[in-house]
Amino acid sequence: MSAPSIAVAGTGAFAGALVRALARHPEPLALHVLSSDGRRAQDLGELARDHAALGGAPTTCEAHHADPRQADGIERLLHRVRPTALVVCTSEHSPAERTTDPSAWTALLADAGFGLTLPLQAAHAVRYARACERAAPDTVLVNACFPDAVNPVLAALGAPVMCGLGNVATLAAALCTRLDVDDPRRLHLLAHHAHLHTPPSAAQEARGWLDGTATDVAAQLEAVRHRGRAQLNEVGAVAGAAPLAALVGAGPEYHGHLPGPAGLPGGYPVTVGHRRVELRLPAGLSHREAIQWNTDRGRLDGTAVGSDGTVRLEAPALAALRRHWSDAPDLWTPSDLPQVHDTLRRLRTRLRSLPAPASPAPSPPPSLQGATP
The missing domain is CATH 3.40.50.720 (NAD(P)-binding Rossmann-like Domain)
Known part of the structure; x- marks a missing residue:
């Protein structure tokens, strides 16, 4: 064989x-x-x-x-x-x-x-x-x-x-190291791609459970986020080898985390076997609640993507886009993808030829504001 x-x-x-x-x-x-x-x-x-x-x-x-x-x-x-x-x-x-x-x-x-x-x-x-x-x-x-x-x-x-691969798996792998978790089944993490960066508020932070008990993971994640993107990419890629081996029947069942399982938005705890991926949620958290949570956190990336594939731009994202594409849609469905893709590529070509706007000069420290030389 x-x-x-x-x-x-x-x-x-x-x-x-x-x-x-x-x-x-x-x-x-x-x-x-x-x-x-x-x-x-x-x-x-x-x-x-x-x-x-x-x-x-x-x-x-x-x-x-x-x-x-x-x-x-x-x-x-x-x-x-x-x-x-x-x-x-x-x-x-x-x-x-x-x-x-x-x-x-x-x-x-x-x-x-x-x-x-x-x-x-x-x-x-x-x-x-x-x-x-x-x-x-x-x-x-x-x-x-x-x-x-x-x-x-x-x-x-x-x-x-x-x-998918990476993202939640990257964060979960780093958390297991920092929390000294030798069995990945002990950790349950809900995290979106957006959580590779610090969210605007604590209420929007990733959710973690250790040994079935909710635990605050913000401090550990902050330490992980300080790493360079190249390092995070490496962790996420290496973490992808075990679930892929399980998926093709070349390794044991995998218990960990993956983004986008079965086309769902965001990242979840999962179990992976031969040609199958199943959610592995902590007790008391329903599939519907987990999916809705990830859909909501996706807005941190400027878009809300529903489980039906409908994409809605958040107001700040739409305002920024309409400065260059005046009638850009605030919502598009998967069937709109070819048209939106082609228009966005043309916009990118045009904007790549223009320099990035100059960053505003940083304000002086409060103790120096208004001071005379």
Whole structure:
């Protein structure tokens, strides 16, 4: 019997850390790296094979050129490879742009919130989902691109997305370390992508339970949030190896946390087995309450995404967007995704050509305000 196979679409920092972690998995796995940049795919594939050899793991890894914008090519590749699971780690927006290439576009996102990028995060995931439906219908789809908000949209479009990676899993892994929790089943955490940052008020903070008892996790999360995004990405990616192994039948049942399970908004405690993901909520918390809580916290990213995939922009986000797109809709459904995506891409192209607005000069400390030199 051939080993279970996992295809990872993307070669960025998150995808790279995930592939390296999977390469060291102790049970047989066949990895496939997919990228529109064939050279990067080859490099990551070779690195994965090095990690497998160093760890004495029975993993194999192949690299493939794959451009999600070329549907026929993707379908032929997926039909040939037939991966047990496909993990989408590639999108049309990189959070790193705000520091590497600041512009009027990144300034808009700073004002409107990360949720505005949802159509750009979803585009490749939708293309891969459609390719799987046509060419590899037995493949399990996992989306790691803003899954807290994108996965409900995918599910509403009929794409059977199983779950996401990162975000709540990143925070939960770091919490287990800080709380000295050796059995992840002891921890239950509700957290949205937005909780990678400090919320405006304590009432909007993530919710945690330890050994079935509600516990304040704010102080521990603050320490985690001070880490650089690269470090958080690495933790989230490595944390994704165990649930993926469980999902494809190459590892034991996983008890931990994942975002976007079964297309739900936000992140939850879960149990993962072969081709299944189930919520693992603390006693006294209903599925409906947990889903509503995550829907509400999604507004911290500037958008509210319902379990039916409907996207509503919060008032500040809409006001920021309408400074550049005067009749931007305040609400759109999954069927509106292509139009919203295309308009947002054109807007991004225009705003990228403009410099970021100058930041206002910081006010002097109160003790110096009004002082004369």
